[in-house]
Each structure stands twice: as structure tokens, then as C-alpha cells.
Amino acid sequence: MPDAQTRTRRTLYPEIEPYETGMLDVGDGHTLYWELSGNADGKPVVFLHGGPGGGSSPDHRRQFHPEKYKILVFDQRGCGKSTPYASLDNNTTWDLVEDIEKLRTQVAKVDKWQVFGGSWGSTLALAYAEKYPERTTELVLRGIFLFDQYEIDWMYKDGGASQIYPDKFEEFLAPIxxxxxxxxxxxxRKRLTSDDKDEQLTAAKAWSKWEGDIVTLLPSPETVEHFTSPEVxxxxxxxxxxxxxxxxxxxxGQLLRDATRLRGIPGVIVQGRHDSCTPPIAAWRLKQAWPEVELNIIPDGGHLFSEPGVTDGLVRATDKFAGV
Structure with a gap:
């Protein structure tokens, strides 16, 4: 077998369009946009996007072999095409876990499925699988975020990502x-929940720009423009x-403690070595708590699934579980 330096990398599958889309009323005043693509009789998988609040994109369908997978992609509460936009009401991790179950039974209509999640999507995937292990066939995860305090501090306190991006962190501090x-x-939080829409938007752009500045190894004006656009x-x-x-x-520590519920579920973690949003230590700790999972640390990888090495690892993982 060729080594990692010489083998051919896998890229995303060609663009595909959904064969069915819709809106699911999940109660609590929220309606979720969803889409099904790929093979209607294929292996079912649900894609959990990052964020929270980030929304899905057409490229998310492309991490799965379109002839092998029945692919469900959706926008979580308050973001993307789901309504109401940017709503914080009844918007918690556990609300989203139950939304995934409703999508499984009412939209995908399958008994169990593969769960794929990146970044915040990895948090949500773990929360779902730990509550519903009997509904989870495999887990494919990228950029582990366990929501422990050290990870929150890494992002939003001086001493974490700020040590790598001091200039960008200074811009993040500026509105405060x-x-x-x-x-x-x-x-x-005070500014983002302000009744003053101008103050809210100013804070939103600064908060999101900080993430846009550090989310990729190869930052571009287009990435920052995406994160700071008012609609995002x-x-x-x-x-x-x-x-x-x-x-x-x-x-x-809840997700690590409850990782015993994942025993027997196969999984793959794809983790960029140079991920500045979700550092590799969280993936390493999860591996210790869940020995069955395969941990692939990508030496030239950052945070986004679009980083070449990360894309390669994710497509290989989904191909593996589809028998490709």
C-alpha cells in the first residue's frame, strides 16, 4: 500500500442535486429545511453541519458516494433556510438531538443511520449517538469539540487561539x-441580544470574523466575507x-463520560494537526474514552472539511463504511 505522501488523494464527489426537499415543523415554533440526495435506496446518512448557526451547503452532499448513500442534509434551528432566522428560543443541544430523531423517522424513514458531523456537528453527533446508540450505525467526525471549558476558553480567552492569531484577536476585542x-x-451576549439592530450587527460581524480569520490554514477574503455577511x-x-x-x-466532561455508550459503534475521526478552532487534544481524549474509533490526524490539515488532507480523510471514511 502506498504511504500517505505518495498515494492519490480523494476529492469530493461531483456535484449532485437533491431529489427531494421540504420543511419539517418540529414544534417549539421552529421549521427545518431538509433535503435528500444520492440513492433513495442507499445506505442512510445524516450530515450535521457546523456552527451552531452555520447552515448547510451543496458541498456537504459531496462527501458521500452518490450511488451508495441516501444523504440527508438539513439546516439546524435558526439558520440557513430554517425558520425563524437567528432565533434563540427553544434552541439547545437537546432540542437539536430530538430534531435529528424526527428527521430520521419522518423524513428519511429509516431504522438507523450513519451520523456525520464536523466541528460543532461533531458535538451534536456525539450527543445524538450517546442518547440513541441503537439508531447509529457509524460515526464519521471531523474537528472534535467536546464543549468543555478549556475549549471555550481556547476560542474566547487570551491564551488560546489568540497566541497564534494575536492580530486577529485584537480585532475581536475591539468592540468590547x-x-x-x-x-x-x-x-x-449583551450586544448580540440587544434591541439595537446596528449594535447587534456590529457585534455579529466581529464575532463571526474572528472565526472566519482562524478557521482555515489558507485564509482568503472570500472566507471572511462569507462569515461577515449579514445573512450569515x-x-x-x-x-x-x-x-x-x-x-x-x-x-x-459529559461527552467523554458518556462515551461508554458508543462501545460497539465503529467510527472515524479526521482531525487536522493545525486546527486552530478545535485543537487535536479533544480528539485524542475522545479516542482514549472510545477505543473502537479510528483517529486520523492529518499532518497538513486545518479545521475545514475543504482542506485537501481533511477532505481526503473524510471521503475515505465514508467510502469505507459504504464498502467502496
Missing amino acids: PEGERGDLVEAY AVAVARIENHYMASHGWLGE
Whole structure:
């Protein structure tokens, strides 16, 4: 077998269009946009996007062999094409876990499925699989975020990602007066929930720009422009901040403690060595708690699934479980 330096890398599958789309009323005032693509009789998989508040994209369908998989992609509460936009009401990790179950039974109409999640999607995938292990055939995860305090501090306190991106962190600090910088998540929460829409948008753009600046090894103006556009920034910033301020409605260490419920479920973690949003230590700790999982640390990988080495690892994982 050729080694990692010489073998041919796998890229995303060609673009495909959904064969069915719709809106699912999940109660609590929320309606979710969903789409099915690939092979209607294929191996079922649900894709859980990052964020929270990030939304899905057409490229998310392309990580799965279209002839082998029945692919369900959806927008979580408050983001993408789901309604109401940027709503924080009844928007918690456990609301989303139950949404996934409703999508399984009412849209995909399958008994069990593969769960694929990246970044925040990895958190959600773990929460779902630990609650519904009998409904989970495999897990494919990228960029593990366990929602423990050290990970939140890494992103939003001086001493974590700020040590790698000091100039970008200084821009993140700029909207917050020096006297309020002790708890940046709370300081931003006040502004992101303000009735002053101008103040809210200014804070949203700054919050989202910080993520856009550090989310990829190869930053581009297009990436930052995407994160700071009003149609993305407000949902990403409001909902993500809402989750960070609430610790994801997860106890400290909860996902690691409950990883015993994953025993017997095969999985693959694809983790960029140079991931500045979800550092490899979380993936390493999860591996210790869940020995069955295969951990692939990509030496030239960052955070996004579009990083070449990360794309390669993810497509290989989904191909493996589809018998390709």
C-alpha cells in the first residue's frame, strides 16, 4: 500500500442535486429545511453541519458516494433556510438531538443511520449517538469539540487561539470596552441580544470574523466575507454565542463520560494537526474514552472539511463504511 505522501488523494464527489426537499415543523415554533440526495435506496446518512448557526451547503452532499448513500442534509434551528432566522428560543443541544430523531423517522424513514458531523456537528453527533446508540450505525467526525471549558476558553480567552492569531484577536476585542473583557462571551451576549439592530450587527460581524480569520490554514477574503455577511453573521454569532454562554447544555466532561455508550459503534475521526478552532487534544481524549474509533490526524490539515488532507480523510471514511 502506498504511504500517505505518495498515494492519490480523494476529492469530493461531483456535484449532485437533491431529489427531494421540504420543511419539517418540529414544534417549539421552529421549521427545518431538509433535503435528500444520492440513492433513495442507499445506505442512510445524516450530515450535521457546523456552527451552531452555520447552515448547510451543496458541498456537504459531496462527501458521500452518490450511488451508495441516501444523504440527508438539513439546516439546524435558526439558520440557513430554517425558520425563524437567528432565533434563540427553544434552541439547545437537546432540542437539536430530538430534531435529528424526527428527521430520521419522518423524513428519511429509516431504522438507523450513519451520523456525520464536523466541528460543532461533531458535538451534536456525539450527543445524538450517546442518547440513541441503537439508531447509529457509524460515526464519521471531523474537528472534535467536546464543549468543555478549556475549549471555550481556547476560542474566547487570551491564551488560546489568540497566541497564534494575536492580530486577529485584537480585532475581536475591539468592540468590547477594556472593563468588560474579563468574560468576552458574556460581553458579546449583551450586544448580540440587544434591541439595537446596528449594535447587534456590529457585534455579529466581529464575532463571526474572528472565526472566519482562524478557521482555515489558507485564509482568503472570500472566507471572511462569507462569515461577515449579514445573512450569515447574525445567525452564526447569536446562536453560537448562545451555546457558548450556556456551555452547550452539557456538563463538564459529559461527552467523554458518556462515551461508554458508543462501545460497539465503529467510527472515524479526521482531525487536522493545525486546527486552530478545535485543537487535536479533544480528539485524542475522545479516542482514549472510545477505543473502537479510528483517529486520523492529518499532518497538513486545518479545521475545514475543504482542506485537501481533511477532505481526503473524510471521503475515505465514508467510502469505507459504504464498502467502496
